[in-house]
Amino acid sequence: MFCHRIIPCLDCDLAVPQGRVVKGIEFKRIRYAGAPWRLAKRYYEEGADEIVFLDITASHERRETMTKVIERTSENVFVPLTVGGGIRTIGDARKVFNAGADKVAINTAAIKNPNLISELAKYFGSQACVVAIDAKSRSVSSPKKAGDKIVIKTPRGFCWYECSIYGGRKFTGVDAIRWALEAERRGAGEIMLTSMDKDGTTEGYDISLTRTVSEKLSIPVIASGGCGNPKHMLEVFKRTQASAALAASIFHYETYGIKEVKEYLAKRRIAIRPE
Amino acid sequence: MDDTIKVLVIDYGMGNLRSICNALRYLGAEPILVNIPSKLKAKKIVIPGVGAFGDGTNNLGPFIPKIKEFLSTDLPLMGICLGMQMLFESSEESPGAKGLAAMNGKIVKIPTKLKLPHIGWNYLEIKKRTCPLFNGVNDGYVYFAHSYHVSPKEDGVAATTDYGCKVTASVWKNNIFGTQFHPEKSGPVGLRILKNFLEL
Numbered sequence: 486m487f488c489h490r491i492i493p494c495l496d497c498d499l500a501v502p503q504g505r506v507v508k509g510i511e512f513k514r515i516r517y518a519g520a521p522w523r524l525a526k527r528y529y530e531e532g533a534d535e536i537v538f539l540d541i542t543a544s545h546e547r548r549e550t551m552t553k554v555i556e557r558t559s560e561n562v563f564v565p566l567t568v569g570g571g572i573r574t575i576g577d578a579r580k581v582f583n584a585g586a587d588k589v590a591i592n593t594a595a596i597k598n599p600n601l602i603s604e605l606a607k608y609f610g611s612q613a614c615v616v617a618i619d620a621k622s623r624s625v626s627s628p629k630k631a632g633d634k635i636v637i638k639t640p641r642g643f644c645w646y647e648c649s650i651y652g653g654r655k656f657t658g659v660d661a662i663r664w665a666l667e668a669e670r671r672g673a674g675e676i677m678l679t680s681m682d683k684d685g686t687t688e689g690y691d692i693s694l695t696r697t698v699s700e701k702l703s704i705p706v707i708a709s710g711g712c713g714n715p716k717h718m719l720e721v722f723k724r725t726q727a728s729a730a731l732a733a734s735i736f737h738y739e740t741y742g743i744k745e746v747k748e749y750l751a752k753r754r755i756a757i758r759p760e
Numbered sequence: 761m762d763d764t765i766k767v768l769v770i771d772y773g774m775g776n777l778r779s780i781c782n783a784l785r786y787l788g789a790e791p792i793l794v795n796i797p798s799k800l801k802a803k804k805i806v807i808p809g810v811g812a813f814g815d816g817t818n819n820l821g822p823f824i825p826k827i828k829e830f831l832s833t834d835l836p837l838m839g840i841c842l843g844m845q846m847l848f849e850s851s852e853e854s855p856g857a858k859g860l861a862a863m864n865g866k867i868v869k870i871p872t873k874l875k876l877p878h879i880g881w882n883y884l885e886i887k888k889r890t891c892p893l894f895n896g897v898n899d900g901y902v903y904f905a906h907s908y909h910v911s912p913k914e915d916g917v918a919a920t921t922d923y924g925c926k927v928t929a930s931v932w933k934n935n936i937f938g939t940q941f942h943p944e945k946s947g948p949v950g951l952r953i954l955k956n957f958l959e960l
Contacts, residue, residue, distance in 0.1 A: 703875050704875060
């Protein structure tokens with residue numbers, strides 16, 4: 486039986502020598518969860534199906550730190566490792582692959598240079614090329630009032646979704662749903678779809694967005710943004726075609742363990758990998 | 761005396777070799793990367809690889825005579841993912857490209873209605889219990905990432921998985937072993953399979 490994947494995401498601050506995982510922000514104070522490789526090992530042992538490392542510092546000087554983090558992690562973590570944040574060129578990608586990564590996630594660089602998707606797919610295979618999309622909903626009064634944008638019905642009314650780049654700091658006017666389709670056409674192996682409206686809220690995934698994109702695409706979609714408990718994962722797997730669910734804070738804060746989440750889903754007849 | 765098991769890993773320029781080397785090292789073996797055909801002397805060979813069949817066979821080309829020579833010695837060889845597919849004759853993915861033809865059959869697109877690539881963990885159905893790779897592996901989930909596979913009608917299919925159709929997960933003929941899935945990325949189950957290969 487084919488399994489839905491549970492993917493912990495490590496937001497990495499690489500401005501310190503070994504890097505550190507950013508846990509979240511409480512009362513304007515950033516909290517840290519320790520060295521990325523250590524957390525990754527723990528998640529692997531608890532049954533994570535894959536691990537995502539996002540470089541939230543994303544500057545050139547810190548690229549070396551990410552390489553070290555991946556080298557160290559891949560010595561004793563034997564599930565796929567995905568690296569995202571600041572990967573702009575084939576050379577950047579090659580460095581993290583050589584360090585032991587299996588996939589790269591590209592966002593800003595792909596929007597600026599869509600050819601990067603096909604180049605990555607050509608050199609490293611589609612399975613190694615994940616296109617990350619940060620999507621923000623834009624309300625419209627009626628589906629006809631959004632030009633060529635794909636408008637969907639959501640619990641908040643009609644919306645289209647806009648792609649954002651530079652970690653959510655800049656909006657592009659690009660239709661996220663159309664962009665997902667284009668990324669697939671250009672050779673992306675998977676889409677990591679983050680709802681900016683839901684990210685950080687722990688209110689649950691954006692079901693309307695995830696459903697639309699996962700139904701329109703034939704490649705796997707990783708749902709991201711908003712997971713606050715195992716019920717949210719159940720919901721996204723039951724109501725959409727998402728192949729995987731990504732979460733950060735619920736695991737870092739140890740609100741729920743990966744094992745616990747998987748047992749919860751298995752009891753509710755969601756196909757997952759036991760262990 | 762140094763009794764570390766040495767495994768030759770063919771580096772023909774297709775994809776990530778670090779993961780397979782890490783897994784072999786973790787299991788106590790010593791992986792030796794080789795990118796020059798004349799240095800292909802070993803007791804065990806692994807052909808890793810991701811990417812397209814045509815590029816793969818093209819790059820592997822210079823190694824083929826040596827690999828064939830190795831296979832005639834009855835020492836064990838394991839192909840992983842693309843490395844397994846190239847053991848066969850040809851692939852729909854790259855018409856005209858010739859594989860090693862160490863096993864009969866061709867590689868076809870997975871005839872499924874589900875999403876492709878087939879990326880993720882899937883259940884391993886072992887068809888040939890006698891295959892030494894599956895010693896002590898009862899049930900298990902392993903990690904796949906591919907769109908093409910060995911047609912399951914072929915002889916030598918040792919394990920399959922279900923992805924809206926029957927998908928070939930592993931092949932075995934004499935001293936030739938292949939896995940479509942990535943044992944080096946398949947957690948404890950995958951490590952056990954690699955360990956079985958090391959103990960051959």
